[in-house]
Amino acid sequence: MTDARMRALMDRLGGLAYGGDYNPEQWDPGVWREDVRLMREAGVNLVSLGVFAWASLEPEPGTYEFGWLDEVMDLLHENGIAVNLATPTAAPPAWLTHRHPEVLPVMADGERFGFGNRLHYDPSSPVYREHAANITRRLAERYSFHPALAMWHISNEYGPTAYNEAASAGFRRWLTRRYGDLETLNEAWTTRFWGQVYTDWDQVEVPSVPRTWMNPSRILDFKRFTSDALLECFVAERDIVRSFRDDVPVVTNFMRFYRNADYWRWAPEEDAAALDIYPDPADPDSHVSSAFQFDLFRSLKGGRPWLLMEQAASAVSQWRLNVVKEPGRMRLGSLQAVSRGADSVMFFQWRAGRGGHERFHSAMLPHSGPQSRTFREVAELGREVGLLSPVAGTATRAEVAVLFDWNGWWGLEELWGLPRNDFSYVDTVMRHYRPLWEHHYAVDVVSTRSDLSPYKVLVVPNAYLVDDEGVAAVTEFARGGGTVVMSFFSGVVDQCNRVRPDGYPGAFRRLIGAKIDEYWPARPGERFTVEFTDGRTATSDWWREDIHLETGTALATYADGLLAGRAAVVANDFGAGRVVYFATLVEQDAFDRVLIGELRAAGVENRFDGLPAHLECTVREDERHEYLFLLNHDAETPVAVPVEGGGTDLLTGLPASGEITVPPLGAVVVRRARQA
Amino acid sequence: MTDARMRALMDRLGGLAYGGDYNPEQWDPGVWREDVRLMREAGVNLVSLGVFAWASLEPEPGTYEFGWLDEVMDLLHENGIAVNLATPTAAPPAWLTHRHPEVLPVMADGERFGFGNRLHYDPSSPVYREHAANITRRLAERYSFHPALAMWHISNEYGPTAYNEAASAGFRRWLTRRYGDLETLNEAWTTRFWGQVYTDWDQVEVPSVPRTWMNPSRILDFKRFTSDALLECFVAERDIVRSFRDDVPVVTNFMRFYRNADYWRWAPEEDAAALDIYPDPADPDSHVSSAFQFDLFRSLKGGRPWLLMEQAASAVSQWRLNVVKEPGRMRLGSLQAVSRGADSVMFFQWRAGRGGHERFHSAMLPHSGPQSRTFREVAELGREVGLLSPVAGTATRAEVAVLFDWNGWWGLEELWGLPRNDFSYVDTVMRHYRPLWEHHYAVDVVSTRSDLSPYKVLVVPNAYLVDDEGVAAVTEFARGGGTVVMSFFSGVVDQCNRVRPDGYPGAFRRLIGAKIDEYWPARPGERFTVEFTDGRTATSDWWREDIHLETGTALATYADGLLAGRAAVVANDFGAGRVVYFATLVEQDAFDRVLIGELRAAGVENRFDGLPAHLECTVREDERHEYLFLLNHDAETPVAVPVEGGGTDLLTGLPASGEITVPPLGAVVVRRARQA
C-alpha cells in the first residue's frame, strides 16, 4: 500500500517532485499570485503548506479560519501545483500554552521552555495530544479530498525531549509495557548498584538533574521512550488523516543524523522517508556526509525512493557562521540526492521572510528577488529536475552494508562512565564510510533487523551496544559466508546497557576469535606503530585493547609500547565467512587499504574502479534502464570518464558514449539500456 | 536650566570637581575626622555620599536613622567639601527582599537572584518602586537645603535585566503604548512566522528561556523596554528630589559601553552625563577605548562638560586578573578625561574597605595608608586638578562624527540568526575610531537624532538596524554635501528588526549606489586580495558582499576569489555629497588610508597632523582661550611638539612656546589666547 501511494504521487507529478515549504499566511494575499507565477517559472510542482499555521487556522480555541487556506489551495491547484499539506502541530499557538503551561516542555536543566521559540511541547502531554488531534481532524475533514492535496506532512522535525510530569507518567507506562513488573525493571537497570532499587512505580521518574553519574540503563530507556513518545504523536495524527482518505502518502520530515529519534523504528510507519538536510557549505567534505545520509534514507524504507524534503537554496541562519552555497553547489547537492535515490528536490522555504528568527535563511525566492543569483539557479535546477523525470521510482543495488544503530549511538554518547567518554559515533561511522565513498562502492545502511542476505560485506563500526537478536544477526551473516569488518569496543553491553558476562567482548568473542582482557584507551598524543603481516606499517592512536587471540590470527601487531607483539588487527575465519576486527584506531589510509582489500576479496562489484575520488559515481536503475550519475565535486579539475556502450545524457539530451568529460562542479546523467 | 545647574555647581567648586565615593557608614565615626583631614590634603572638593546606605538609613521599614548622615554632612561642609548625595536605591535592604521576594530579579536562566549581591531588584516591581520613592523622599526632605548638598546622585549603575512577572506586566504596558493593539504588535513582530501570533495581551511575556532561536523583534523590544524601565526608575527619583529643590544638578552614573541602557534616551533626562570607567591596565590600548568613551559622554549632552564619576586609583578586583595602574598611568588617564571634556575627576572609592566583595578594589586611600604610592599620586593629582580650574566649562569642536547607536547594537548582538553571529559592535566602532584618534582628529559621537550640521564627515560603522528617521538623517547629510563613510551590513533591517524590502541594503541602496545580491561571510581563515583604483592592494577577510554597482563606482575590487572583479569598496556621489562604502573588512592600514583621505578631501581641520600617534592631542576652548592638552602615552619616548604662538603650561605655570617636550607618560596643558 505504501508503494502504491508513492507511485500514485509520482505519477501525478509526472516525475520528480520540485518545490519547497510555502508559508502564504506570512504574506498579504496580494503576494500569492506573484508567488504562483514565479513557482511556475521555477518548475515547482509540489509545495509543503501550512507547517506552522496552527495560530492562523485556529486563532482561538475552537474558532477556525480556513478561508485563506481554501484560497491558497485553490490557487495552487489552478496552477498545477500539488500540495503536501502539513498538520501544524509543531507550533502550538500562544493561547494553548498560555492556558495550559504544562504543555511547554521542561528542559534538561529543569527550566520550563517559554513560548516564542518552536517545538515547544511535551510529546507526552495529554492536553497537547488532544489539541493536536483536534486540529489534525479539522484539516483532514476539510481538505482530504481537495484536488490539490497530494500528500500529508505530519508536524515538523519531531524533536523535543521533555522532563515534565506528564513525561514521567508516560515513561512509567512505557516501562510497564516493556518490563511488566518492578522486579524485572530493577534487574534490567541493576538498581542494586548505589541502592537505587524502586519499590513503587511512582518512584520512577524521567532522569532529572544532574544527568551525569546516573544509571546508564535508565538513561538508555529514557532515550528509547522519548523516541517512542514522539512516534506516538506521529502515528496518532497519521491515523486521523488516513481515516479520512487512505490513498495519499503520509510522511514527516526527519533531520540528518538526529540522535533523539530512532528512525529504524519510525520508518515502517511512514510512506516514505523524508529528509531535511543542511550541509555546511563551509565544510569542504560535507558532500561525503550527505552521501551517507542519502544512503541511510534510501535504506530506511528498504531501498525505496525517498524524499528530499528540505534543503537551503544558499546560506542558512542558525549557525555561528553561515556561508553561502557558491555557484553550482546547490545544484550539485540536489543532483547528488537524486543520484542516491531521492524522488524529490525540495527547499525550506519558497520565499524569504522579512521577520522572525529565520529571516536570513536563504529561500528559493530570496530577499533580492527573481533577479538574484539564487532564484536563477533555482529556476534552472527546476528545468533540469524536469528532465530527470525518468529516474523517478528507480532503485539502487549494493553489495556492502554499513550498520548504523541508534541504541549503540545512545550507549556510546549519552552518559559518561566508559573507558573514554569522547566517542563520536557519527564520526566513527564516517571513518568507515569514507573509503567506500571514495572508491565509488554502492552502499546500503542497515540495522541489526535488516535483511542482510543481499550483502557480501557488512561493516560494523564500534557496535558497543547490540542486543541478542543483533548479535545473532551479525554472527549468522558471517557464519553464512559473509565478510564482517568490525571496529573496536564492539559487543560490550547488552540491550540493558549491562556489560555482557564472561569477559570482553561478550557478544563477539567467538566471532572475532579473541578475548580482550582490558580496554586500553590511549593517552592524549600517544601513538603506536602497527606492523601488518604484509610488512607494511602504520600508526594508530586513541584506543588499544589487551587482546588475546583464540581462533583468530593477527593481521597486524603492535611494534612498540607495552602491548608490543600483541594483535592490533585480528582476522578470523568463522563458519563459511571471515571477520576482520580492528582493536585500535589505525590511521585512515591503512584502514582503507584493509577494508577495500576485503571488499575486493569478497568479490563486491565496483564499476567505477580507478576514477578519482572527487567524481561521485552512482547508478539508479529499473527493469530496463540504468542511470549513471557522474558528479564532479572539484571546482577546478574536469574528469574524463570512459562510458562503455553509450547512452543519452539526460541533462543535455545529447548522446553520451566513448569518453565523457565532466566539467568542474559539473554533472552528467547517462541513461542507457541495462547491460545485465 | 540644566546648564545653569551645572554652571552653579562648577562656580561653587571653583573649578573641576575632585573626589570620590565616600562610605562613612562602613567605618567607626572615629575614622571620619582622619578621612576629612586626608581629603583636604588630597585636594578633594566633592564626595559621592551614601550610595549603598539604604540599610543604614532605614534599618527597619519606616524606621530612619539620619543621625550619622547629619554628622557626616556637617563635618564635610565644615571642611569645605561639597556633597553629591546619593539615593541608596541600588541596594535594597535585607528586610525588603525578605518580606517581598518578588522584588528580587528573576535572571535570564530562570533563577531568582538572591540577596547578598547588589543590583538585586526588578525595576518593574511596584513594591520596589514604592519603597525606593519613599527613601528618596525622606532624604530629599531632610537634606535638600543642607549647605553641603551640591548635587544628587540617583541610585547607582542602573543595570538589572529582570524576567519577573512584574516585568511581563510592565512589558505589556510598554508594548501597548508602542503599538496600541495586538494586530499592530503581531505585524511588527512578524508573529505569523512559526505561528507565534498573540490573540490576547496576557499571552505576551518577557522572553523566557531559552533565548536562542527566538523572535528577533520581540528580543529587540525587550531590550528597549528594559532600558526604559530603568529610566523610569531614574526619572521617578529625580522628580522627587527636584520637587524639593530645583537648582542642583541631578545625575546618575553610567558605565562605559553598557548594552542594557540606551544612553541617548537617558541623556536628556540628566543634568550631566556621568561616567564610571575602569580601563584594564593590562590592556596596552585601553586609552584609545577610553578616548572614545569620553567623546561619547561629551556628545551625549551635545558637547557640554561631563562628569568622570568613578575610576580606580589603581587595580580593580572584579576581573580574573587585576593588575595595578603603573606609576603615572592614573594621572594620565585622569587628564585624558579632562582633555576630552570632563569637568570632574572622581574615584570609587575614598577609603579601601576591609570586608565585602570589593575589599581589594583600590581606593584613593588604600589599605597601605597615606604613605602609599597611590595616596601620594592621588594627592599630587588633586593639586594638579586644582591648577586646571580654568578649563571648567570649556568645550570642544569637531568636524567629524561617528554614529553609535544602541538599537543597532542590539540588533547585531542580542540574538543569533544573522549571516554570521560573532559581530562585536564595539570592536567594529573602535576599528573606525582608532585612525581618527591616531591622527588627532577631534571627534563627536552622534545618534541618528543628533544635529549633524556641524560635521563634514559622518562615519557609520556597521549600521545594521536603522529606523526610517535615521535613514533619512544619514541620507540628508550626504545629499546636503557631507561625506559618509559607511561599512558593510548596514541599512539591512527596519526599526522592528525586519529585513527591509526590495533587496539589500534596503535603507541605503540609493545612498551607496549599489545593490547587494547576497551577504557572503568569509570562512575562517579565508583572505582576499583587494585592488584599489590607485593601484595599491590590500587584504580583507571576515565578510564580503555580492555587490552590483548601480550609480556607484568601485574604489576597490576583489583580485581573487569567486567575487573577483566585483566591487569591494564603493564610492558614490550622492546629491552634493559623497559616500564611501566598505563591503568587506579591509585590513586596518588600508581602511585608515581611505578614511583619512576622505577626511582630508572633505577639508576636516587637523591642527596636529604629523605628530606621533601615541601623543594624544586635544583642545578645549572657551570664547577667549584655548587649552591644548598634550598627553604622551608612551612610557619611554619623549615627544617634541612645536607650539605656534605660545602660551602658558597650566601644570607648571611656565611659559610654553617654540618647541615643548612632553616626557614619557607626561602631560602638558597649554593655555593660550584663541587664534580664530
Add this chain to the structure above:
Amino acid sequence: MTDARMRALMDRLGGLAYGGDYNPEQWDPGVWREDVRLMREAGVNLVSLGVFAWASLEPEPGTYEFGWLDEVMDLLHENGIAVNLATPTAAPPAWLTHRHPEVLPVMADGERFGFGNRLHYDPSSPVYREHAANITRRLAERYSFHPALAMWHISNEYGPTAYNEAASAGFRRWLTRRYGDLETLNEAWTTRFWGQVYTDWDQVEVPSVPRTWMNPSRILDFKRFTSDALLECFVAERDIVRSFRDDVPVVTNFMRFYRNADYWRWAPEEDAAALDIYPDPADPDSHVSSAFQFDLFRSLKGGRPWLLMEQAASAVSQWRLNVVKEPGRMRLGSLQAVSRGADSVMFFQWRAGRGGHERFHSAMLPHSGPQSRTFREVAELGREVGLLSPVAGTATRAEVAVLFDWNGWWGLEELWGLPRNDFSYVDTVMRHYRPLWEHHYAVDVVSTRSDLSPYKVLVVPNAYLVDDEGVAAVTEFARGGGTVVMSFFSGVVDQCNRVRPDGYPGAFRRLIGAKIDEYWPARPGERFTVEFTDGRTATSDWWREDIHLETGTALATYADGLLAGRAAVVANDFGAGRVVYFATLVEQDAFDRVLIGELRAAGVENRFDGLPAHLECTVREDERHEYLFLLNHDAETPVAVPVEGGGTDLLTGLPASGEITVPPLGAVVVRRARQA
C-alpha cells in the same frame, strides 16, 4: 582509646588490612561462595560491606531484610575475613526521597538534585538525619557483636553541599552559635558594604544564586557550616554505633584534596584517617601528589597509621579519559601508601559490576575474571602485603612540616574579588612539596593548631587567610628558633576574610620584616629577572609585590621591570629563628635551591641525600626496627642504593646489605635494627 581500637584491629588482622568494598547485594547468592574462595586466594582479610545497601536492608520504610546480610557476614567470618560494616546512609532509598523530596539537595544553580545519582541528601535535613539514625541503630543492634565485625564504616565520601531551606535553618543555628547576635554577625561580615545589613535572623540564608560578587565572609562561613553539617551527620551515626559497642574503630572514608570538608576538624572524631585515592594513571606525576596526600592522612591523626580505604585496581570510569594502570603501577602505588604510614591496602571494589554507573570502574576481580592481568596482580600483592605485616603500627619521624589549611584554601578559591582569581591552592602547595619529595625528606603536614615543636622548618605556602591563633603559632615557631619558608600573598585577611588593618601583610609584617605597599599580579606572559645575593639569576612570573624592607634583607632583587632593585625574596632574622619570604613566583629550580638550602642550614636530617628523585625513599619505624622503603617510579632505569649495616628484604626474605639494586618499577623493603 582510639589507639587501642586500632591496635586491636591490627592484632586481629595479624598485620596490614587487605581487601576492598564488597557489594554482595548486587549479585546472586550463588556468586558469594566463589567470591569468598577468590578472596582467600587473593589474601583478603577485610571487606567493606553494605556501603550502598540501604534499599536492600530497608526496602520499605520500617521493613527490614537482614537475612542476606546475616548470611554474608557468617560466610565471611567462616572464611576468616573480617568486616568493615558500613552504615548505608550515603544512598537514601527511592521511597525516602519520593515521600520526602525535601531530603534531595538543592544545588548551587537552584535546581533540586534528582534521585538516581548518589549523595542525594541535604545533610541539614531533619528527615534525612532521622531516617539515617534509624537504619544505623538497626544495623548496630543486629551486628555489633557479630564475630565478623571488625570496624564501622560510617556512610561514604561525605560531600553534598545543599542550598535547601533546611540548610538555611541550619546555617542560622550555626551562625548563632558562632556569633551570638546579629550585630556581631554584621560586623564579622562587614555587611555595611553594599548595604547588606541583617536586622532579623530570618533574613539570613545560604548563599543562593548567583554566587559571584558576594560577601566573602558569608561564603567563607557557608563553607565552614557545610563541612560542620556533614561532620554532625558523621558524629551522630558514630555515636549510635558506639553506644552499642565501644571497642571497634569507627571511621569514614575521605577523598584526597577535598575542598568541602575541613579534615582537620573531622580527624579528632575518627579512630583513623581513611583515604580514597584515585591518582590518574595518565598523569606521570601523580605519585608525587599521592605522596603528599599520604603524608597528610598520616598527619591528620598526629602520625598514627591511617587506612588506604579505596583505590582502583586499574582504570576508573569517572573521567573523560580513563587509562589503565600499567603493569606494576598498582603494586607500586599500594606500597607507596604503606611506606607513608598506611596500615591497609584496600580497593573499590571487589567484583566489577555488570550494570550501574561504575560498571567500567576496574575491580580486584574484573569482568575478565580470575585469569585477568588485574586479578593476578591483586593476588600477588595480597601475598606481599602479608609479608609486610611487621610494619603495621609503625611510625614516621619528620623534621619539616608543610602547612595545609582548609580556611586558607576557601579564602583563595571560593570567590572572585582577589588581585587575581586563578589561584590554585593545591598546585601551590605541591610546588612547595615537590622539592621535599624529590630530595627524600620526611614531611609532616600540619594545621595552624598542630604541635609544631618537632619541626625545624615550617613551609607556609600562600597562607592568605590565617586566624589570630594561627598567626601566633607561626610567629612563635620562628621566634623559638624555627625556620619559616613562606610564599607570597600570605597573612592578608583575618578569620572573617577581612583585610587585616595597617598595611599588608597584616599578620606577618613583623615576621617577614617588610611591608607591602601593593600586590602586583603579573600580566599574562610577563616574566621578570630575579638576582640572588649569591649572584645567580632566575626568572619569576605570575605575581609580584611592591615590597619595602623593614628589618628584613633582600635575598633576591628584581633586575628588571618597574620594581627593579626591590626585594623579590626576603630573609629576616626573627627571634631565635629565621624567615624566608618569596614575594614572587620564582621558577621551580631556583625555589627548590633556596628551600633545600634552608633545610640544610636548619640541620634537617636526610638519610637519602644524593639518590635520584624517582627513587622514593621513606622510613617507618618502631622501637626496635626501622623499615626502609625504596620504590623506583621509573619504568626503565634501575637504581643502586648503598645500604649501610644491612638487614632483610621483607618482600624476598633475602638479606639486604651493601648495595641493593631496585629494578625499574621495583620495590625493596628493608627491615633492620634501629641505628639510633
